[in-house]
Amino acid sequence: MPTLKFAVLPGDYIGPEVMTEALRVLEHVAKQENLTLSYTTADVGGAGIDNHGKALPDSTLALCKEADAILFGSVGGPKWEKLPPKEQPERAALLPLRKAFNLFANIRPGLLYSDLTDASPLKTERIPNGIDIVCIRELTGGIYFGLPKTTTTLENGEEQAVDTMVYKTSEIERIAEVAAVTARSRGKKVCSVDKANVLETSVLWRRVVTAYFAKNHPDLTLSHMYVDNAAMQLARDPNQFDVLFTENMFGDILSDEMAVICGSLGMLSSASLGTGKNSLGKPFGLFEPAGGTAPDIAGKGVANPCAQILSVAMMLRYSFGLDDIANKIEAAVRKAVATDGVRTGDIAFGKKSVGTKAMADAIIANL
Amino acid sequence: MPTLKFAVLPGDYIGPEVMTEALRVLEHVAKQENLTLSYTTADVGGAGIDNHGKALPDSTLALCKEADAILFGSVGGPKWEKLPPKEQPERAALLPLRKAFNLFANIRPGLLYSDLTDASPLKTERIPNGIDIVCIRELTGGIYFGLPKTTTTLENGEEQAVDTMVYKTSEIERIAEVAAVTARSRGKKVCSVDKANVLETSVLWRRVVTAYFAKNHPDLTLSHMYVDNAAMQLARDPNQFDVLFTENMFGDILSDEMAVICGSLGMLSSASLGTGKNSLGKPFGLFEPAGGTAPDIAGKGVANPCAQILSVAMMLRYSFGLDDIANKIEAAVRKAVATDGVRTGDIAFGKKSVGTKAMADAIIANL
Ligand SMILES: CC(C)[C@H](C(=O)O)[C@@H](O)C(=O)O
Numbered sequence: 229m230p231t232l233k234f235a236v237l238p239g240d241y242i243g244p245e246v247m248t249e250a251l252r253v254l255e256h257v258a259k260q261e262n263l264t265l266s267y268t269t270a271d272v273g274g275a276g277i278d279n280h281g282k283a284l285p286d287s288t289l290a291l292c293k294e295a296d297a298i299l300f301g302s303v304g305g306p307k308w309e310k311l312p313p314k315e316q317p318e319r320a321a322l323l324p325l326r327k328a329f330n331l332f333a334n335i336r337p338g339l340l341y342s343d344l345t346d347a348s349p350l351k352t353e354r355i356p357n358g359i360d361i362v363c364i365r366e367l368t369g370g371i372y373f374g375l376p377k378t379t380t381t382l383e384n385g386e387e388q389a390v391d392t393m394v395y396k397t398s399e400i401e402r403i404a405e406v407a408a409v410t411a412r413s414r415g416k417k418v419c420s421v422d423k424a425n426v427l428e429t430s431v432l433w434r435r436v437v438t439a440y441f442a443k444n445h446p447d448l449t450l451s452h453m454y455v456d457n458a459a460m461q462l463a464r465d466p467n468q469f470d471v472l473f474t475e476n477m478f479g480d481i482l483s484d485e486m487a488v489i490c491g492s493l494g495m496l497s498s499a500s501l502g503t504g505k506n507s508l509g510k511p512f513g514l515f516e517p518a519g520g521t522a523p524d525i526a527g528k529g530v531a532n533p534c535a536q537i538l539s540v541a542m543m544l545r546y547s548f549g550l551d552d553i554a555n556k557i558e559a560a561v562r563k564a565v566a567t568d569g570v571r572t573g574d575i576a577f578g579k580k581s582v583g584t585k586a587m588a589d590a591i592i593a594n595l
Numbered sequence: 596m597p598t599l600k601f602a603v604l605p606g607d608y609i610g611p612e613v614m615t616e617a618l619r620v621l622e623h624v625a626k627q628e629n630l631t632l633s634y635t636t637a638d639v640g641g642a643g644i645d646n647h648g649k650a651l652p653d654s655t656l657a658l659c660k661e662a663d664a665i666l667f668g669s670v671g672g673p674k675w676e677k678l679p680p681k682e683q684p685e686r687a688a689l690l691p692l693r694k695a696f697n698l699f700a701n702i703r704p705g706l707l708y709s710d711l712t713d714a715s716p717l718k719t720e721r722i723p724n725g726i727d728i729v730c731i732r733e734l735t736g737g738i739y740f741g742l743p744k745t746t747t748t749l750e751n752g753e754e755q756a757v758d759t760m761v762y763k764t765s766e767i768e769r770i771a772e773v774a775a776v777t778a779r780s781r782g783k784k785v786c787s788v789d790k791a792n793v794l795e796t797s798v799l800w801r802r803v804v805t806a807y808f809a810k811n812h813p814d815l816t817l818s819h820m821y822v823d824n825a826a827m828q829l830a831r832d833p834n835q836f837d838v839l840f841t842e843n844m845f846g847d848i849l850s851d852e853m854a855v856i857c858g859s860l861g862m863l864s865s866a867s868l869g870t871g872k873n874s875l876g877k878p879f880g881l882f883e884p885a886g887g888t889a890p891d892i893a894g895k896g897v898a899n900p901c902a903q904i905l906s907v908a909m910m911l912r913y914s915f916g917l918d919d920i921a922n923k924i925e926a927a928v929r930k931a932v933a934t935d936g937v938r939t940g941d942i943a944f945g946k947k948s949v950g951t952k953a954m955a956d957a958i959i960a961n962l
């Protein structure tokens with residue numbers, strides 16, 4: 229069995245709390261499965277700003293470069309909210325990390341167990357069996373990084389700002405491949421979301437995706453949808469999707485809409501995979517919960533650790549190729565929450581709830 | 596009382612069906628209120644393509660230029676879906692109309708009567724009193740019209756597409772004014788939505804909006820939210836918003852998410868106001884239902900005419916300054932649907948429903 233060499237970036241507020249439990253679960257599994265763990269913890273986000281003057285300290289970046297994967301917590305919160313938007317911890321940590329490691333593929337499961345439909349804002353009759361979709365978001369292209377990206381003063385004294393959305397064929401093809409592979413392991417349906425009635429980038433996106441699937445994945449079902457309609461359909465009937473596939477900006481918006489519809493951010497994790505391979509020949513990746521730092525409940529020991537634990541599972545699957553162990557962790561979480569009914573406050577619906585540590589204990593007991 | 600001179604563009608499928616009823620309601624009100632109506636009907640959308648080879652025929656555009664407002668139905672459908680995205684009726688009719696008349700301000704009420712909460716995909720306990728918010732969307736700037744907007748072939752043979760998002764101070768200020776005026780007539784709260792942690796245009800947007808409100812509307816409550824969070828908050832708790840205010844692309848996505856959360860597209864209308872004044876010194880505007888052409892129910896006489904009738908009310912309010920009559924129509928619709936319980940199939944929840952004409956009759960009876 230390989231040595232798992234990864235960087236641990238817990239971040240701020242509940243970040244370290246849920247990370248502690250996720251690592252405890254992983255240590256337990258490692259013992260069972262004879263895995264050797266080799267990880268180092270470093271500051272990121274607000275902790276980076278406070279301790280090193282930078283949301284992504286050089287030492288943290290260096291550590292990540294030595295590793296085969298990054299296990300990320302969450303960053304930001306009221307302590308740093310007075311900073312300008314672009315210096316805020318989440319942005320100032322995540323965007324450079326995505327760029328440094330070419331993390332072009334964001335994979336976000338939209339999963340709601342059928343036992344937890346009460347947690348969704350959607351009427352239960354719309355999702356009687358819960359929700360089970362996946363959002364694939366392009367993460368290093370589009371309007372996030374396109375140039376020019378400038379603000380200038382016009383001759384009449386007004387200011388004018390410009391952002392540029394850019395995509396080229398190869399960028400679209402490589403993320404189309406991720407969508408296809410994901411769909412192949414599931415319902416074999418990909419819905420590609422764009423705004424081809426308005427955007428040139430979307431016209432290219434639609435054309436490249438269509439050609440790529442026709443050539444390489446003709447057996448998968450590919451459909452196209454405009455982004456405004458996708459925002460409607462997600463809230464109407466999320467399970468009409470299998471794999472929802474889109475560019476960076478649209479994915480930012482739709483994946484968050486999907487997450488909230490799935491009821492508890494505390495249950496959702498995500499993977500951001502790079503173009504590069506790690507020392508095991510697997511994709512280098514960053515794995516993180518979908519939710520934030522929850523400052524209101526930080527320090528109370530009540531945060532839901534499931535999303536962070538599920539991030540560990542995704543790391544094992546994608547960056548270490550340990551699918552069976554990933555499945556085992558996911559099954560243990562599901563059993564603890566759904567069958568055993570052990571739940572943190574965010575998914576207890578006013579019934580008896582447990583703390584962060586007890587939630588992890590219940591998961592460990594199922595491993 | 597003034598003469599109401601407007602162009603009627605019914606469009607496709609159910610477009611003409613609901614337009615007939617909306618005009619019948621308006622004729623009724625005109626008689627009561629001593630208004631003179633002067634309108635001409637013209638083809639647009641698919642009807643434009645079929646009869647004149649163009650989604651926005653020159654003759655239709657000329658007619659609109661003679662008018663003080665445009666009452667629009669809805670356009671598009673399966674008959675034209677094989678056309679390339681940019682030639683599809685909705686896009687090819689609406690974008691040139693917006694550009695021709697500088698329709699920079701899209702005002703979309705997100706209204707769900709408390710009696711209709713069953714129609715929303717959201718759990719009733721999230722919206723016990725229905726929904727009452729408004730989305731103000733910038734409609735002629737941003738990435739829809741910014742240049743360059745091109746596709747080129749790179750040296751290595753790949754294609755690359757570019758779209759450009761541009762905003763300048765004056766464009767932001769004039770739509771901020773619309774948001775402020777709207778909020779002033781309601782809950783006095785504006786939430787401005789941007790992506791200032793990533794986009795230059797959003798940094799400028801946030802800065803200009805903040806300064807504009809501080810200077811001109813210091814008594815209104817202004818807050819800012821990132822677009823991904825707004826997509827979550829809309830689905831979690833829509834009534835936390837009063838006026839939701841954003842740029843073109845974000846508004847396209849969020850206003851549709853808002854609409855679906857309000858349950859029935861058949862109940863939602865919108866106004867798109869121009870920078871220019873009509874012959875009465877009021878804003879020239881285009882008024883249309885939020886929903887589409889509903890090809891599946893076209894020709895059956897069962898479509899919900901309320902959205903088109905409410906578009907008439909918005910036209911009277913914004914382009915003709917007839918607030919009292921607009922209010923009267925809105926009250927008649929509300930009473931018919933909520934109090935009288937007269938409903939078309941889309942809002943009948945399996946109970947007894949009426950057709951398009953009977954729905955309009957019930958509204959007329961309340962006038
Ligand atoms: C922090 C921000 C830059 C980031 C994004 O917009 O991508 C975040 O919202 C996300 O989705 O991971």
Ligand SMILES: CC(C)[C@H](C(=O)O)[C@@H](O)C(=O)O
Binds near residue numbers: 686
């Ligand atoms: C048809 C399309 C160009 C249009 C838009 O994106 O603005 C439509 O979706 C709308 O919202 O009115």
